[in-house]
Amino acid sequence: MTALARGAAAAGVGVLALGIALALAAPWLAPGDPLDMVGRPLLAPLAEARFPLGTDQRGRDVLAGLLHGARVSLAVGAAAAAAAIGAGILAGTVAGFLGGRADDALMRLTEAAQTIPTFLFALALVSVLGATATNVVVAIALSSWPPTARLVRAEVMRVRTLDYVDAARLAGRAPLAIAFLEVLPGALAPVVALVGITVGEAILVESALAFLGLGDPNLQSWGRMVASGRANLRVMPSLVVLPGIAIALAVLAASLTGDALARRLGGRR
Amino acid sequence: MQGNADRGGRRAGGMRAAALVAATLAAGFASAEAVVAQEARTGGRLTVAADTEPRNLNPAIVASNGVFFVASKVVEPLAEMDYASGLRGVLATGWEGSADGHTITFHLREGVTWSDGTPFTSADVAFSAMQVWKPLQNLGRTIFADLEAVETPDARTAVFRFARPTPLQLIENALPVVSAVLPRHLYEGTDIAKNPLNTAPVGTGPFLFAEHRPGEFYRLARNPAYRDAGKPYLDEIVYRVLPDAASKAAALETGDIQLTAFSAVPLTDLARLDAIDGISVIPGGYEGITYHITLEINHRRAELANPLVRQALAHAIDRNFIVDVIFLGYATASTGPVPSTARDFYTADVPTYPFDPERAERLLDEAGYPRGADGTRFALRLRPAPWFQMTRATGDYVRQALQKVGIAVELVTADSGAHTAAVYTDHDFDLAIGSPVWRNDPAISTTILFQGGLPAGVPFSNQYGYDDPAMNALIAAAAAELDRDKRIALYREFQRKAETDLPIIHLVDFTFITVARDEVKGVANNPRWATSSWADTWIAR
Numbered sequence: 001m002t003a004l005a006r007g008a009a010a011a012g013v014g015v016l017a018l019g020i021a022l023a024l025a026a027p028w029l030a031p032g033d034p035l036d037m038v039g040r041p042l043l044a045p046l047a048e049a050r051f052p053l054g055t056d057q058r059g060r061d062v063l064a065g066l067l068h069g070a071r072v073s074l075a076v077g078a079a080a081a082a083a084a085i086g087a088g089i090l091a092g093t094v095a096g097f098l099g100g101r102a103d104d105a106l107m108r109l110t111e112a113a114q115t116i117p118t119f120l121f122a123l124a125l126v127s128v129l130g131a132t133a134t135n136v137v138v139a140i141a142l143s144s145w146p147p148t149a150r151l152v153r154a155e156v157m158r159v160r161t162l163d164y165v166d167a168a169r170l171a172g173r174a175p176l177a178i179a180f181l182e183v184l185p186g187a188l189a190p191v192v193a194l195v196g197i198t199v200g201e202a203i204l205v206e207s208a209l210a211f212l213g214l215g216d217p218n219l220q221s222w223g224r225m226v227a228s229g230r231a232n233l234r235v236m237p238s239l240v241v242l243p244g245i246a247i248a249l250a251v252l253a254a255s256l257t258g259d260a261l262a263r264r265l266g267g268r269r
Numbered sequence: 270m271q272g273n274a275d276r277g278g279r280r281a282g283g284m285r286a287a288a289l290v291a292a293t294l295a296a297g298f299a300s301a302e303a304v305v306a307q308e309a310r311t312g313g314r315l316t317v318a319a320d321t322e323p324r325n326l327n328p329a330i331v332a333s334n335g336v337f338f339v340a341s342k343v344v345e346p347l348a349e350m351d352y353a354s355g356l357r358g359v360l361a362t363g364w365e366g367s368a369d370g371h372t373i374t375f376h377l378r379e380g381v382t383w384s385d386g387t388p389f390t391s392a393d394v395a396f397s398a399m400q401v402w403k404p405l406q407n408l409g410r411t412i413f414a415d416l417e418a419v420e421t422p423d424a425r426t427a428v429f430r431f432a433r434p435t436p437l438q439l440i441e442n443a444l445p446v447v448s449a450v451l452p453r454h455l456y457e458g459t460d461i462a463k464n465p466l467n468t469a470p471v472g473t474g475p476f477l478f479a480e481h482r483p484g485e486f487y488r489l490a491r492n493p494a495y496r497d498a499g500k501p502y503l504d505e506i507v508y509r510v511l512p513d514a515a516s517k518a519a520a521l522e523t524g525d526i527q528l529t530a531f532s533a534v535p536l537t538d539l540a541r542l543d544a545i546d547g548i549s550v551i552p553g554g555y556e557g558i559t560y561h562i563t564l565e566i567n568h569r570r571a572e573l574a575n576p577l578v579r580q581a582l583a584h585a586i587d588r589n590f591i592v593d594v595i596f597l598g599y600a601t602a603s604t605g606p607v608p609s610t611a612r613d614f615y616t617a618d619v620p621t622y623p624f625d626p627e628r629a630e631r632l633l634d635e636a637g638y639p640r641g642a643d644g645t646r647f648a649l650r651l652r653p654a655p656w657f658q659m660t661r662a663t664g665d666y667v668r669q670a671l672q673k674v675g676i677a678v679e680l681v682t683a684d685s686g687a688h689t690a691a692v693y694t695d696h697d698f699d700l701a702i703g704s705p706v707w708r709n710d711p712a713i714s715t716t717i718l719f720q721g722g723l724p725a726g727v728p729f730s731n732q733y734g735y736d737d738p739a740m741n742a743l744i745a746a747a748a749a750e751l752d753r754d755k756r757i758a759l760y761r762e763f764q765r766k767a768e769t770d771l772p773i774i775h776l777v778d779f780t781f782i783t784v785a786r787d788e789v790k791g792v793a794n795n796p797r798w799a800t801s802s803w804a805d806t807w808i809a810r
Contacts, residue, residue, distance in 0.1 A: 036669050041594050057537060058594050058666065131682050213661075217680035218668075231535040231658075233515070 012256020023070035030064035077203035083141035088148025096156030155187030196258010200251040313808040319508035327467040328449040337800035344472035370434030395419035396453035442710035475501035475804035502807035530799040554793025555780035565701040568734035581632035583622035603775035619768040648677035649699035735772035
C-alpha cells in the first residue's frame with residue numbers, strides 16, 4: 001500500500017466512523033423533529049447561535065436536518081446494501097456451487113436484472129409501491145444484487161475445485177454445508193470490496209429518489225434537502241451545498257472503507 | 270438580516286406593480302384609446318416563456334389556462350373581464366336575459382371577419398354553443414347542460430334557449446372562459462374533437478397562429494385584417510418552451526425572453542429579479558384566476574366528523590405562516606370558499622378561526638380526544654396534492670402544525686393520477702391538501718365542494734362524506750335564483766354556512782405573478798390578462 005492509499009483509507013474509515021457516530025447521536029445533538037419549522041426562514045449559516053448552519057426556506061434547522069438525514073441515508077444505505085449483498089451471496093453461491101440448470105436459471109435471471117438500469121428500476125418500484133423508507137430499501141436491494149451474485153459465483157466456481165473442498169466432500173459433508181461453510185468463506189474476500197461500493201451506491205440512489213420527491217415524506221433526508229434547497233440556489237447556496245457535501249462524503253467514505261477492507265483481507269491471503 | 274432586506278425589496282416591487290395597475294386602471298377610466306395612441310409603438314416581437322406545451326390548442330374544447338395563454342390571442346370569446354366595467358363585450362356587444370330565465374339574447378359585433386376573410390355571424394356562435402361548448406367542453410358540459418337550442422333570427426343576433434331557468438349572472442361570469450367562438454365553416458361536418466385546426470387554431474383575434482415546433486416554440490403573427498385599426502401593436506408573439514423554472518429566470522435576465530406569466534419563476538427568485546434594473550415583478554392581472562389551498566377532510570373518520578375537531582384543525586393552522594413562508598407574501602389568508610377579489614359575492618361576515626393552538630387543544634379535549642401517554646391524541650394520514658410545489662409545502666407545514674396540538678400525521682405522497690383516485694374515488698385519506706379553482710361564480714366550481722350526494726369519482730368535488738340537508742337546499746336555491754341581488758345574498762349565506770359547518774377548511778387564496786422586462790407595456794391591464802388577447806400590448810424602444 002502506498003502512503004497515499006493508506007491515507008485515503010484512513011480518511012475514509014475516519015469519516016464513515018464520524019458519520020455513524022453523529023447519526024447515532026442525532027436525537028441528543030438535535031432533539032425534536034428535524035422537520036419542525038423552528039426559526040426564521042432562510043437564516044444564513046452562523047447568523048444565529050441557535051442555528052449554526054442556518055435555516056431553510058421554511059425555518060427548519062439545517063444542522064438538525066443533516067444529522068437526522070445522516071440516520072436516514074446511512075440506515076437506508078446499510079440496510080439496502082445488506083439485503084442486496086445477502087441476496088447476491090445466496091444466488092451466487094447456489095449458482096456457482098450447483099452449476100448446471102440451477103446456474104443457468106439464476107444467471108439468466110441475474111442478466112435480466114442487470115439489463116434494467118438500477119436507478120430507473122428503483123424509481124419505478126417506489127412509484128408503484130409508495131414512498132416509504134421500507135419500500136426504498138426494498139427497491140434499492142432488488143436493483144443492486146446482481147453484481148454481487150456474479151462476483152460470488154465466479155469466486156465460488158474457482159474455490160469449489162480446490163483440494164480442501166474435495167476433501168470435505170469425501171468426508172461426507174452435506175452439499176449445502178460445503179457450499180456455505182467451506183466454499184463461501186474462501187470466496188468472500190473480493191465481495192468485501194463490493195460492500196463499500198454497494199453501500200455508497202445505495203446512499204446515492206436513496207438521495208436521488210428523495211431528490212425526485214420519492215423519498216419517505218415523513219423523514220428528513222439529504223436528497224430531500226438538496227431538492228427543497230434548489231429553489232433557493234441563487235439566494236442561499238448553502239442549502240444545496242451542505243447536504244450535497246454530506247452525500248458526497250458519505251459515498252466516498254463508504255467506497256474508501258470498502259477498498260481498505262478488501263486490501264487488508266487481500267493482503268492476508 | 271438578509272431575509273429582511275429581501276422582504277423590503279419585495280414590498281417595493283408589490284407597490285410598484287400596484288401603482289402600474291392603478292395607472293392602467295386610471296387610463297381605462299379616462300380614455301384608454303387616447304393614452305395608448307400617444308405612447309404605443311407598433312412593431313416588434315414579444316418573446317415569453319411557455320410552461321406547458323398543450324397539444325390541443327382549442328379553447329372551445331379545453332377551457333384551461335395553459336390553452337388560453339396561447340390560443341386567446343387567436344380565438345376570441347363573446348366577452349372578457351375588465352377592471353372598469355367588470356365585463357366587456359368582445360364578439361358580443363350586448364346581451365339580455367328574459368324575465369323567466371329561459372332565454373339569453375346576445376347581440377354580436379358588426380364587421381368581424383375570420384382570419385381567412387369569411388364574415389363572422391350568429392351561425393358561428395350557435396354552432397360553437399351547441400356542437401362544441403355544450404357537448405365537448407370541460408366546463409361547458411355543466412354550464413350549458415340545460416341549453417336546448419340557439420336561434421339565429423339574423424346574422425347579428427343569437428338567442429340561447431334554456432330548458433330550465435338559468436341565472437344571467439352565472440352565464441355572464443362564465444363567458445370569458447367558456448365562450449371561445451370557432452369558425453363554423455371550417456368545423457362543420459368534421460370530427461370536431463379531431464379537427465386539425467385544434468392544433469393550429471383559426472379565429473377572429475388580433476393574432477394568427479403561425480407555427481409550432483414541439484419542444485421549441487409557438488409563434489403567433491399579427492392578423493393584418495384585425496377589426497381594430499392599428500391593433501395589435503406587436504408583429505409577433507413567440508412562446509419559448511422552457512419547462513425549468515430556474516432557466517426561465519436566467520432567460521429573463523439575459524433578455525432571451527421578455528416575460529414570464531403564471532408564476533413561472535421560483536417565488537424565492539422574485540425579490541432578486543425585482544431588484545434588477547429593467548425587470549419588474551407584477552402581481553396584478555390575475556384577479557379572475559384565483560386558486561385556493563384547502564384542507565380537505567374525510568368525514569368518514571369518526572374524529573373528523575366531529576365539528577369541534579374540525580374547528581380545532583382550523584385553529585391549529587397558522588394561515589399567515591403559509592402566506593409568509595410558503596407563498597413569501599404572494600397570497601392572502603382565506604376567510605371562506607369565495608376569495609376577497611370576487612367583488613360581488615364575497616362577504617367577510619363569516620365565522621373565523623384565528624390561529625390559536627391552545628384553543629385547538631381545548632377543543633380537542635372537549636371533543637373527547639385527550640393526549641395519550643405519548644402525547645398523541647390520534648393519528649391521521651395526510652395526502653398533499655402533488656401538482657403544485659405549494660400544495661406539497663403546505664402538507665409539510667400542516668403535518669408539523671397538527672403534531673404541535675397532539676395529532677400525529679403521516680404524509681402519504683403519490684403522483685397526480687393516484688392522488689386524484691385516492692381522494693376523489695376511493696376516499697382513501699383522512700386529510701388532503703387540495704387546490705380548487707375559483708371561477709368567478711360560486712355555481713361553476715365552488716358549491717360542488719359542499720354539495721352532498723355526488724357520485725364517487727367526480728374530481729374536485731365533495732367526496733368528503735359531508736352531506737347536510739340545509740347546505741344542499743341552500744345550494745339548490747341559489748342555483749335556481751334569477752334575481753341578481755337575491756342570488757348574491759344566497760351565496761353570502763352559503764359562505765356563512767360553509768364556515769359554520771367547516772366541512773373543509775380554506776387556508777389561503779392565491780393568484781399568479783408576472784415577471785416582465787420593463788420595455789413590455791400594456792401588461793396586467795385586465796383581470797385575466799395572461800389569458801386575454803394582448804391586442805394592446807406593445808414594446809417600447
